[in-house]
Amino acid sequence: MKVILVAVTTSQDRYDIEYSLDELKKLAEALNMKTVDRFFQKAEHPNARTYVGKGKLNEIKLAVFAKDADAVIFNDELTYSQLRNLKEELQIECIDRSYLILRIFEQRASTPEAKLEIRLAKNLYLLPRIAGLREKESRIGGSKAGVTNRGAGESQTNLDRRRLLAEIQQIRKSLQQIEKRKKTERTRRQKNDIPIVALVGYTNSGKSSTMNSLLKYVCENGKTVVEKDQLFATLSTYNRKISFEQKEFILVDTIGFVSRLPHTLIHSFYQTLAEIRQADLILHVIDSSSPYINEQFQVVSQVLYTLQADRIPMIFLLNKWDQTTDETLCIPGQKYLTFSNKTQLHIRQLLDLICQEVGPSTLRVRLLIPYSKGNLSHILEEGLHIYRKEYQEFGIYYDVELPVQKYPDFRMYDLDQIVQ
Ligand SMILES: Nc1nc2c(ncn2[C@@H]2O[C@H](COP(=O)(O)OP(=O)(O)OP(=O)(O)O)[C@@H](O)[C@H]2O)c(=O)[nH]1
Numbered sequence: 001m002k003v004i005l006v007a008v009t010t011s012q013d014r015y016d017i018e019y020s021l022d023e024l025k026k027l028a029e030a031l032n033m034k035t036v037d038r039f040f041q042k043a044e045h046p047n048a049r050t051y052v053g054k055g056k057l058n059e060i061k062l063a064v065f066a067k068d069a070d071a072v073i074f075n076d077e078l079t080y081s082q083l084r085n086l087k088e089e090l091q092i093e094c095i096d097r098s099y100l101i102l103r104i105f106e107q108r109a110s111t112p113e114a115k116l117e118i119r120l121a122k123n124l125y126l127l128p129r130i131a132g133l134r135e136k137e138s139r140i141g142g143s144k145a146g147v148t149n150r151g152a153g154e155s156q157t158n159l160d161r162r163r164l165l166a167e168i169q170q171i172r173k174s175l176q177q178i179e180k181r182k183k184t185e186r187t188r189r190q191k192n193d194i195p196i197v198a199l200v201g202y203t204n205s206g207k208s209s210t211m212n213s214l215l216k217y218v219c220e221n222g223k224t225v226v227e228k229d230q231l232f233a234t235l236s237t238y239n240r241k242i243s244f245e246q247k248e249f250i251l252v253d254t255i256g257f258v259s260r261l262p263h264t265l266i267h268s269f270y271q272t273l274a275e276i277r278q279a280d281l282i283l284h285v286i287d288s289s290s291p292y293i294n295e296q297f298q299v300v301s302q303v304l305y306t307l308q309a310d311r312i313p314m315i316f317l318l319n320k321w322d323q324t325t326d327e328t329l330c331i332p333g334q335k336y337l338t339f340s341n342k343t344q345l346h347i348r349q350l351l352d353l354i355c356q357e358v359g360p361s362t363l364r365v366r367l368l369i370p371y372s373k374g375n376l377s378h379i380l381e382e383g384l385h386i387y388r389k390e391y392q393e394f395g396i397y398y399d400v401e402l403p404v405q406k407y408p409d410f411r412m413y414d415l416d417q418i419v420q
């Protein structure tokens with residue numbers, strides 16, 4: 001499919017226009033679309049009716065014809081009336097940035113949860129556009145048969161809207177159920193006191209590669225995750241347990257961020273991204289070879305702020321250091337590490353740093369060990385820190401600091417677990 005890209009830039013726009021269009025091109029490539037031409041216009045605001053002004057629109061029209069394009073992609077989220085007007089003017093499929101990203105997510109979603117989330121995001125995107133969609137139909141009807149048809153168009157709009165709203169409600173319910181189940185899993189993990197370390201970063205920065213490098217370093221045959229030179233290669237969160245020098249932590253690979261992620265998407269993926277909010281440590285993976293490192297850094301920081309995850313301890317990974325041209329790059333006042341998955345630079349240091357950050361792997365628990373389980377009492381009495389010990393009717397009560405690895409043997413005697 002051949003496409004033409006169009007962007008409007010304002011003087012205050014912090015995004016360099018070429019960068020914006022390059023990124024849009026990559027987003028289009030993610031859907032196998034080939035860019036055959038690109039246009040941009042400098043303006044204070046996008047045109048309310050047709051995004052770009054009349055002159056630019058004529059240039060685009062000519063290009064559509066000359067390059068035999070199949071669609072035009074606009075670099076912002078457009079209102080329904082803008083999309084409708086553009087379609088009428090250009091007589092070709094018109095796609096806005098939000099819809100493009102939604103379609104990529106839709107194509108990549110593989111887990112039932114991701115599928116539901118993307119469906120929700122798409123419905124939320126469509127909801128305010130339904131009226132316009134039907135308005136056009138009723139206008140056509142109206143010219144033929146007058147008032148009656150307009151009424152029919154309007155009631156159809158209401159029907160569509162009700163259908164969408166009902167579906168949105170249904171999806172939300174299903175997502176809530178999934179979230180409930182995940183929450184219990186999370187509580188169990190927390191109970192086991194295994195710290196959670198989340199890989200976060202701009203799309204294509206190397207999060208999944210970093211996960212794989214760490215997995216391979218600690219265990220040759222670790223189950224790896226998909227890494228690809230492609231935007232949004234990862235669309236669900238993946239968890240892997242890592243054991244390293246008596247420490248254990250759960251490493252979570254997450255969805256990449258991109259500038260101007262559609263609001264409806266952040267909203268729908270909030271639960272998936274909740275994994276990030278639960279993290280004890282964030283590894284912020286940065287593509288240090290990107291010429292747009294600052295912009296990408298800003299976007300990730302902003303999304304972390306939106307997710308209320310900006311206070312979580314963070315290590316910055318200056319990844320792809322093997323390709324970096326600016327070797328003076330640094331992040332003053334922060335914990336950071338130059339890193340490369342290609343050359344394995346500083347993998348060991350990263351593991352050490354993570355272990356330092358996630359702290360001791362013990363857990364304070366209240367246990368009631370039956371008198372018949374003398375072997376378990378024996379383990380507790382051997383050098384563990386006991387805060388309190390009491391002989392009770394059904395066994396010995398211990399308030400004790402237990403190493404995480406030993407917890408599974410004691411879970412069924414954990415008083416807090418029994419009460420739950
Ligand atoms: N040269 C070089 N390439 C790297 C390095 N780390 C990752 N890459 C490449 O960067 C591309 C993206 O890597 P991924 O690990 O899939 O990136 P990601 O952040 O998980 O991307 P999304 O899941 O799409 O958000 C792949 O082609 C990797 O081979 C590195 O240290 N050096």
Ligand SMILES: [Mg+2]
Nearest residue numbers: 207208233234
């Ligand atoms: Mg990935």
